[in-house]
Amino acid sequence: MSKAQKVVEPSADDILAAEAQIVSQSKRIEFYITEYSVEILAMKVRDGEYEVPAYQREYTWEDERKSRFIESLLMGLPIPFIFFWEMPDGRLEIVDGSQRLRTIEEFIFGGFRLGPLEQLTHVTGLTFKDLPQSRQRKILNRSIRGIILNEHADEAARFDMFARINTGSKIANTAEVRRGALIGPFLDMIIDLSTSQEFVAMTPMSTKSVREREREELVTRFFAYGDGLDDYRDRPSDFLFQYSRKMNETFKSDPALVDEYKRRFYATMKFVSQVFPNNFSKTARSSATPRARFESIAIGAASALVEDPAIASKTTAELGIADWIEDPGFIKVTNSDGANARSRLRDRIEFVRDKLVGKS
Known part of the structure; x- marks a missing residue:
């Protein structure tokens, strides 16, 4: 900071205004954290129980990226949170994570055949049904965490969250x-x-x-x-x-x-x-x-x-x-x-x- 610049100390009113703004904006984003098994997530996608809003992307992941994601899932690596919005009728709208969810559904129920994998080389070329039943059960039982915004989060708040999650990332x-x-x-x-x-x-x-x-x-x-x-x-x-x-x-x-x-x-x-x-x-x-x-x-x-x-x-x-x-x-x-x-x-x-x- 140059000598020419003067620090202006905030007044009591400034501090009160700042606190009021924080409280106001915080009320726009009310959420809770939950966990879903891979099996439940795949079933809900298959059965069309999740709403994909207009601002979400088409299913654009190429096979290489799908395979890399499934490899991470099989290896037990951390999977990013899935963000949902709880609609007034109780259904969940996907705020962020539609590519991951659709890839899971395609692997579990759609017969997706894995492409070349970097670590699990012997799994390359296999489908979910090719795996031993014990491994299938372990995959289906694995849980993925979700953050659910309640129905009071308005459209602007959901768009803002989508932008903050994705700006500067390679996910979108x-x-x-x-x-x-x-x-x-x-x-x-x-x-x-x-x-x-x-x-x-x-x-x-x-x-x-x-x-x-x-x-x-x-x-x-x-x-x-x-x-x-x-x-x-x-x-x-x-x-x-x-x-x-x-x-x-x-x-x-x-x-x-x-x-x-x-x-x-x-x-x-x-x-x-x-x-x-x-x-x-x-x-x-x-x-x-x-x-x-x-x-x-x-x-x-x-x-x-x-x-x-x-x-x-x-x-x-x-x-x-x-x-x-x-x-x-x-x-x-x-x-x-x-x-x-x-x-x-x-x-x-x-x-x-x-x-x-x-x-x-």
Whole structure:
């Protein structure tokens, strides 16, 4: 702390206000801890007794991750808590843990065959029913702890818990966390744009990437980085989360912004599709849309259209794109080394902008 900074001692009223706020927020999260056997959990998933809310992910775990999780279960390693919300009708909504629960059900009742395992190599390739009955019983009897929020925990509290559990973790990717924790008009727009025919056609990617909402990630980056990097601190997940939270509130107070942002997006996509031969991909047959390449072209093009709207009517040849799209300079600014550093992010956006408006 510098000498110029003065410590302001809290007043008695400040302390009372702080305590009142803690009490108020604590009442939003009332919970109890319980334990369930693996058998009960698997049966409830199989019988559809658990509610999977809209903000939870689809079943996206690949076989390798499922197998690794089951290996941990078989070895008796600690399993993270499952978080539930007790609905007014007594059923339980899964706040966090749907991937684990569905993997357990698939192994116990769905005939899931384990892939290559790191420790239990002799178990590789087996199903639950292949195991000795004594081992089956031990697995079914194993307990997993759950935290149950009572019915007084409101929707906002559940979303907040989901975000705090998952932000910065590998359990859910950042697009999934934002979708889960930040439902609102801005996120609704992101989902709408990411599934539009035009955008899907311009952004080839694997089925796995689609299921993990990579297109939502790209659209969010388009707006967040395009609106300015002043608050960016080389941590994209934090920046995009805070930006999305802010824009949800902004859209609520000014609904007309939705149409304005959509116009910006579609105008940019139309321009890119007209003048960039492979859109955001490296080749015509590419099955991937690299993030750094997307950011440079999409946000650079949007910035260029603002600076010089006349380029919207120019052709690929008039813009000289073929002269630099394979240039070592462009390849350098769009490679993955240090891709999330603010300086690198700004460099790749400005590279495309300057080329399109004829500054370099």
